[in-house]
Amino acid sequence: MTGPLVRVEGLRVTVGDHPIVDAVDFTVAPGEVLALIGESGSGKTTIALTLLGYARSGAEISGGTIEVAGHRLDQLGEPALRKLRGRVMAYVAQSAAAAFNPSLRIMQQVIEPALIHGTATRPEAEAKARALFRALALPDPDHVGDRYPHQVSGGQLQRLMAAMALITDPALVIFDEPTTALDVTTQIEVLQAFKAVIRERGTTAVYVSHDLAVVAQIADHIVVLRGGKIQEQGATEAILSIPAHPYSQQLVAAAAPRQASTGLASTQTPGEPPLLEIRNVVAGYGGVDRNGDPRQTIVDDVSLSIRRGQFLGVIGESGCGKSTLARVIAGLHPAARGSLALDGNVLPRTIAERSREQLRRIQIVFQSADTALNPATTIAAAIGRPLTFFHGLKGAALDTEIARLLDIVRLPAGIASRRPGELSGGQKQRVNLGRALAARPDVILCDEVTSALDPVVAEAVLDLLLELRRELGLAVMFISHDIETVRAISDELMVLYSGQKVDHGTRAILLQPPHHPYARLLAASVPNLRVGWLDETCSGSRGAVRNAGGTAGCRFYPRCDLALPGLCDTTPPPRRVHGGREIACHRSIEDLVAAGD
Structure with missing residues (x-):
């Protein structure tokens, strides 16, 4: 035509x-x-x-x-x-x-x-x-x-x-x-x-x-x-x-690529145990077998620690276990095996077993603000409930604290009388954050809180998190599939693949090779703000290019461009420690450095 x-x-x-x-x-x-x-x-x-x-x-x-x-x-x-x-x-x-x-x-x-x-x-x-x-x-x-x-x-x-x-x-x-x-x-x-x-x-x-x-x-x-x-x-x-x-x-x-934050020195006293520590956690769904293992394992032998005032980034694809890990820490999903500790003290696996104080100290902000907020409840009621539950606030004192929290998350006081349906996506996510802050927690678990937001609003939410961390000394576990954003805002970064930790280290270390092949693929997959980038990007290692072999080997084997058939598909990868970072891979550190150059 x-x-x-x-x-x-x-x-x-x-x-x-x-x-x-x-x-x-x-x-x-x-x-x-x-x-x-x-x-x-x-x-x-x-x-x-x-x-x-x-x-x-x-x-x-x-x-x-x-x-x-x-x-x-x-x-x-x-x-x-x-x-x-x-x-x-x-x-x-x-x-x-x-x-x-x-x-x-x-x-x-x-x-x-x-x-x-x-x-x-x-x-x-x-x-x-x-x-x-x-x-x-x-x-x-x-x-x-x-x-x-x-x-x-x-x-x-x-x-x-x-x-x-x-x-x-x-x-x-x-x-x-x-x-x-x-x-x-x-x-x-x-x-x-x-x-x-x-x-x-x-x-x-x-x-x-x-x-x-x-x-x-x-x-x-x-x-x-x-x-x-x-x-x-x-x-x-x-x-x-x-x-x-x-x-x-x-x-x-x-x-545009975000400039790295300046970071914050941990407020942890030397010699103190980590604020939050989990060891060898296994979790999944479908009940457990006779050995107590989940019939469908989602998180497999994961360990991590978070210090006071620290920002830990957790990245990986959909289904890698990021959200399940956060739910385990929050007590929403009990681990099948492994241990959790808060300030060195055993943290019960389920919400029902945790004290009110333990519930207060760990808060989670979910990915979807639409489903996390009750559509029939006003914003004041949503933020006010944890204030009453954890701190007993009522009347004028409650109203004053709600107004203070709205100001902290950069929302106008007049929004308190509205309901979620009257707010934008970014505003609802800020309400979610304000509700979590109402408990006055020590740890906030942020589960893909910016993934559905436009760039301007997402940047504002990230800046707010960093500011609150500086002002309140919060420890934050920030879950995302965006490696560039996580690298820019985190002190440490942990990469999960198919439920297992494959790469872990400080931001400074992770900016340079060696990288686990999957971490390298994630970094290479972040779209560039340039016309023609997609056409230039090699997709050779993006799909399943070989049979996985037995389940005993490396789970990334079918997609790995550095895989060693006969070894990677049959034997679990060793955990290599190099300069303060941990990588689960059969390849030598020299091989991984060469692949990343």
Whole structure:
């Protein structure tokens, strides 16, 4: 077709009389990828959904022109729009796990749009689906469709959702934060698959994200949004290299590699035991066998210690045991084996066995602020409960302390009367942090607290954590899959893979080789804020490239570019100590240094 495939002019979306998207104009040429970026609440997803002729409950498309492949969506009723959705316009959501029906096989769900719209017979649709599985670099493309959603990984499920969107050869595909919840190595694989399919098929796409480094790898043009309005738009390279609008400049600055924090000398008295110490912890799910071991081990023989005022970073992919480890320390999930100690005293494994004082001293801040906060409870009640439970505060004293905590986490006092649904993602995460601080803890466990936040808000939350650590002397265990962020803010860094500790040392030591091959892969997988980086990145060691052999060997063996067949697949790796760091690897320190140079 001649002219743009997508044309949006004067778009206005309102909730009641309040505009949440106002005066938005942009076009997308055939075969082009346009990125919509901005902070939480900027209108990115709202605008993307209008390209399906859809507004979420309570919102209304109240003005403007929306044209996709010659169809004026703003002039069509719901029956006509239903005929276009899934055929002319397709949607890839952020959470594939929530989008798939767990009771149906994958193939049945992937081909459903083709059958509904009559674009292919069932045999034709299944053959096309298998071709898409190959194009999206899915393992076992001929049989992966026979599985149920829970039988594949998160990254594979995200690619399968893309196959579902592409099965009808739509004119436009909308990708709504499709890699936000993925760890960095999986994200790279998914991005490579998406980009390859988009190129091969000449797909026109709108890509919603708050991650500029991801956008740099896949988008031709960028629209920068804030408060429902366009701040700037232009070619990707121009926006990234010479942003004109102050907000665009702020986004680019926040997405750049973070400068290392100055750190804080531990407030631990020499000779004192560590504030928190765990030794040889084993934990998992599915009950225990006759030997007392979990039937499904998630954390396997992990030891660590945290001193007063120390920032310990824990990194690894989804499923490596990071969150389970935090839950074990918090007492939410009992360890099957191993010991826990607080100030040198035995720490019971479960919350039910811990004293009120032990509960107060260790607090956890969960990844999802939406599920961690009761939607029916005001912010004042959420923060006030631990103040009353642990410190007996009531009345005016309680109100005063709630106001003080809101000020500490940089929230206005007026927010106390609101409920979580009235706050942005960053505000809710600050409330979560304020609620944890209300207990006046010694240790805070932060579980992926910035992974779903836009760069500007995430940077503000990290700065707040570092400031609170300096002011209050808190010990922090910061869990993340972002090695660059963790290296910038942590005193020590521990790398987990498949439940086991593979690399551990101080930040200064970990900035230089030797590195465990997995730690090196993590560092190499962090997207660079540069157009073309993804195309230049070698993916040779990113997938399972060999059979794992027996379970007795190194768990990273199938993906390791330094693996020694006959040794790494049969024998557990030794723990090598070098200059104050610990690495679990069969390779010599000299080999690891050479690989990292």
